[in-house]
Amino acid sequence: MEQKVGIWQKMSKTLGSLKLTLFVFLMLAIFSVVGTLLPQGMTEHELHERFGPGLGDWIVTMGFHDVYRTGWFRALIILLCLNLIVCSLQRLPKSLKLITHEEQSLNPDKLLKLSYHMDMTTRLSWTDAQSRLTSILTEQFAPPKTRQGSELYTAYAIRGKWSPIIVYLVHLSVLLVLAGALVGSIFGFKGVMQIPEGESSSLVMLTSGRHQVTLPFAVRCDDFDVSFYDTGAPKEYRSDLTILRNGESAHTQTIRVNDPMTYEGITFYQSSYGNTLKRAEVEFQDKSGGLTETLSMRFRETATIPGTQDRVQVVQYQPEFSRFGPAVGVVLQKHGQQESTGSWILVNMPDFHGNRIENYQVRVIGVEASQYTGLQVKKDPGIWMVYAGFTAMLIGICLAYHMSQRKIWVWAAPRGSSQRVVVAGRANKNSLAFEAEFTRLCERLEQDLQQDPGKRESS
Secondary structure, three states: OOOOOOHHHHHHHHHHOOHHHHHHHHHHHHHHHHHOOOOOOOOOHHHHHHHHHHHHHHHHOHHHHHHHOOOHHHHHHHHHHHHHHHHHHHHHHHHHHHHHHOOOOOOOHHOOOOOOOEEEEEEEOOOHHHHHHHHHHHOOOOOOOOEEEOOOOOEEEOOOOOOOHHHHHHHHHHHHHHHHHHHHHHHEEEEEEEEEOOOOEEEEOOOOOOOOEEEEEEEEEEEEEEEOOOOOEEEEEEEEEEEEEEEEEEEEEEOOOEEEEEEEEEEEEEEEEEEEEEEEEEEEOOOOOOOOEEEEOOOOOOOEEOOOOOEEEEEHHHHHHHOOOOEEEEEEEEEOOOOEEEEEEOOOOOOOOEEEEOOEEEEEEEEEEEEEEEEEEEOOOHHHHHHHHHHHHEEEEEEEEHHOOEEEEEEEEOOEEEEEEEEEEEOOOOOOOOOHHHHHHHHHHHHHOOHHHHHOEEE
């Protein structure tokens, strides 16, 4: 009658299978390639400009623009962690058995079947032979565990006893790296800030979507400067930043490309720059009623046209709009209408027929623009776990490569007027180094025990 397998046994078998390990590694490798080839952290606007609206929306939906923070990538990491834990727990008892197992009784015929062995005789007295065997093993290899008597002597010595579990140090280091990546993915963030020169902000727009993160402090751009090559390409751009806490300066630092600033675990990278609008003088002429009003409008602040309930807002600014010079994006929300309308208004062409929104002819009298610094903001609370994991991994790999479990067995018994000695050894890896070590031990035994060369057989 077949024994039924419980659900936990099935789950354990599945989670600990090598096929699952290979599958998860393959999926992680594929998505990591995607994350490497496709620039990470791009906004939806940048994706639409580069790949078009259709492909750009698909990339956002799949999360390929921020692969390492998607739910399915985190699920793969968790699955790999579970697989590694279950595999380690399943194999750990065998490794511990290799450490704790000792031969209770030694058989010379069994020892002579090992790859490294030697069979010799000595004319020393039984007491002297036992004493020298123990002394030589201790001196040349390791202190042995011995059993001595009038008819039999056995000794067992081991070096690198704990080497079979060094591999679990590597497993633990991998888990630490994966846990650090998971912590950074869940509790960290990555986004951008655009701070006009002379202003401050505490809002970070996340690259993974339309969400924002409010920092526990404000960042002020005191000064921004950019230099160019003769070709017009940017040579260097830098920002003088000040961290503000409760309106007071807490930290000041100049950042450049590849020279970021880190404050309270949050790192600010110099990534871009551009021009932004601070204020615009805009004239609205109502073609139907003849009313003309001029408003001084701050960027992205809503204003109401006097004498009406219509609301307007300057939402965008481009210093060069399709080779027509600077342009301002204006949105109008007419009273009684749910949907708003907008248009680009050309600054240097006030009489352009397209400078019109609904019943208003719009003219930009003047603009006050300034440069802004584009900062990439990153917080990764799991980075120390990743560093610690990689350090432990390097140590574990070095120990696993250089260390091996080496065992020596000695069996001796009186044989007439002489004593028979059988020595055998085994190593779980690095057999060439162990062969040299075993040979040196045998040569020392031959020398000190003063055996009759005619009665020696070794291999």
